[in-house]
Amino acid sequence: MAFEGLTGKLQAALKKLTGKGKLSEKDVKEAMREVRLALLEADVNFVVVKDLVKKITERAVGQEIMQSLTPGQQVIKIVNEELTALMGGTQSKVNMAPNPPTVIMMVGLQGSGKTTTAGKLAGYFKKQGKNPLLVACDIYRPAAIKQLQVVGQKVGVPVFERGQKDPVQIASEALEFAKKEQRDIVIIDTAGRLHINEELMEELSRLKSQVKPHEILLVADAMTGQDAVNVAKSFDERLGLDGVILTKLDGDTRGGAALSIKAVTGKPIKFIGTGEKLEDLEPFHPDRMASRILGMGDILTLIEKAQASIDEKKAQELERKLREQQFTLEDFLDQLQQLKKMGSLSDIIGMLPGVDVQKLSAAGALNEKELVKAEAIIQSMTPEERRNPSIINASRKRRIAMGSGTTIQDVNRLLKSFEQFRKMMKQVSSIEKAVKRGRFRFPFL
Numbered sequence: 001m002a003f004e005g006l007t008g009k010l011q012a013a014l015k016k017l018t019g020k021g022k023l024s025e026k027d028v029k030e031a032m033r034e035v036r037l038a039l040l041e042a043d044v045n046f047v048v049v050k051d052l053v054k055k056i057t058e059r060a061v062g063q064e065i066m067q068s069l070t071p072g073q074q075v076i077k078i079v080n081e082e083l084t085a086l087m088g089g090t091q092s093k094v095n096m097a098p099n100p101p102t103v104i105m106m107v108g109l110q111g112s113g114k115t116t117t118a119g120k121l122a123g124y125f126k127k128q129g130k131n132p133l134l135v136a137c138d139i140y141r142p143a144a145i146k147q148l149q150v151v152g153q154k155v156g157v158p159v160f161e162r163g164q165k166d167p168v169q170i171a172s173e174a175l176e177f178a179k180k181e182q183r184d185i186v187i188i189d190t191a192g193r194l195h196i197n198e199e200l201m202e203e204l205s206r207l208k209s210q211v212k213p214h215e216i217l218l219v220a221d222a223m224t225g226q227d228a229v230n231v232a233k234s235f236d237e238r239l240g241l242d243g244v245i246l247t248k249l250d251g252d253t254r255g256g257a258a259l260s261i262k263a264v265t266g267k268p269i270k271f272i273g274t275g276e277k278l279e280d281l282e283p284f285h286p287d288r289m290a291s292r293i294l295g296m297g298d299i300l301t302l303i304e305k306a307q308a309s310i311d312e313k314k315a316q317e318l319e320r321k322l323r324e325q326q327f328t329l330e331d332f333l334d335q336l337q338q339l340k341k342m343g344s345l346s347d348i349i350g351m352l353p354g355v356d357v358q359k360l361s362a363a364g365a366l367n368e369k370e371l372v373k374a375e376a377i378i379q380s381m382t383p384e385e386r387r388n389p390s391i392i393n394a395s396r397k398r399r400i401a402m403g404s405g406t407t408i409q410d411v412n413r414l415l416k417s418f419e420q421f422r423k424m425m426k427q428v429s430s431i432e433k434a435v436k437r438g439r440f441r442f443p444f445l
């Protein structure tokens with residue numbers, strides 16, 4: 001899970017403030033020193049850090065805050081707001097052409113995830129009812145065309161290719177083709193290089209003047225931290241970017257790129273890549289990211305992910321069962337299977353507020369293999385046992401363990417996690433209600 005180190009340190013710094021009834025200027029300044037260090041260690045650009053901490057401190061030591069009943073909470077609210085503002089404030093969407101097709105040019109260095117992300121983006125638009133076309137203009141790496149065809153096929157979007165022809169020529173033909181075939185979004189995968197060089201920029205500039213894209217998106221690898229920020233700066237100076245797609249935010253990314261790109265280049269992050277699978281692309285919401293970084297969870301994204309992978313009827317049925325306490329192990333099995341579609345366990349759990357992912361993974365609670373085991377155990381139960389786990393006595397446990405090739409301890413553990421899951425689902429629905437009523441309180445306060 002990305003940002004773990006940063007989240008832990010920010011929480012530790014801010015927690016010191018929430019324990020106090022009244023705050024002095026010294027308390028705030030001390031906490032801000034820790035916030036500054038945490039951000040620098042996360043590889044956030046140091047000018048950005050300096051500016052951010054100054055803004056937070058100025059607001060936090062203001063009369064209103066210091067004299068409020070809950071000054072610590074107010075400071076956290078300020079940090080949350082300033083982090084949100086730093087990342088652009090509100091969501092930036094892709095510019096759509098008034099007369100389709102909308103042309104999107106994907107640019108970036110080799111290995112940043114450009115080709116994969118072009119496929120993800122095509123899949124994203126297709127799910128929204130659009131009719132995209134992918135265009136293979138990375139002619140130097142022969143495998144790139146094949147790779148684009150593979151991802152295109154996986155998301156069900158056609159790929160326009162003309163082999164090693166001049167990319168500018170390919171793009172022009174692709175536009176003609178898109179108009180004829182009524183494709184409303186054209187996504188062009190361009191060549192990458194290991195480093196920024198003149199030849200690459202020349203080619204991309206030629207391509208830009210020929211196809212006049214409505215959107216130029218830079219794909220940058222979040223794992224490279226400040227390098228990603230510098231790459232964004234260079235591409236923007238030479239080509240003019242409309243936005244950035246930051247990939248690999250599922251790894252142990254420290255946070256530097258996500259927090260610095262907008263402030264340094266003025267260009268917003270529009271999407272983030274959160275895994276290797278083609279559905280692992282999320283629109284970027286600065287406010288939700290700020291909450292995630294502060295360890296306050298991201299219930300809204302979690303709900304959206306659930307909505308995207310669970311069909312509406314099933315979700316309503318599930319909600320009813322949870323409300324009426326009729327949620328059975330059979331439903332649990334169904335949920336485990338749905339969960340697998342939503343992404344990695346630690347990413348999903350990390351979106352719940354107040355959950356310490358690091359602690360859970362250390363305790364082995366987020367092991368994906370456990371999911372497979374859980375499925376086998378539930379499948380070895382009788383329908384009666386699935387509906388009513390309280391009848392599972394010692395001899396039934398023995399039978400289930402034998403049948404699933406597991407141990408009695410495994411069966412016990414599963415029954416226990418089922419109980420916990422039931423509780424967690426209840427918590428999610430009560431948080432959702434609280435958010436809707438505007439009464440949601442940050443859980444670690």
Ligand SMILES: Nc1nc2c(ncn2[C@@H]2O[C@H](COP(=O)(O)OP(=O)(O)OP(=O)(O)O)[C@@H](O)[C@H]2O)c(=O)[nH]1
Pocket residue numbers: 108109110111112113114115116117138141144191192193247248249250251272273274275276280
């Ligand atoms: N974990 C993770 N891996 C990603 C993500 N996006 C892309 N990748 C992986 O990054 C690697 C490089 O991706 P490509 O799409 O081949 O990179 P590229 O930028 O198109 O490379 P060139 O075509 O050589 O320019 C692949 O193994 C992808 O699966 C992401 O969001 N998370």
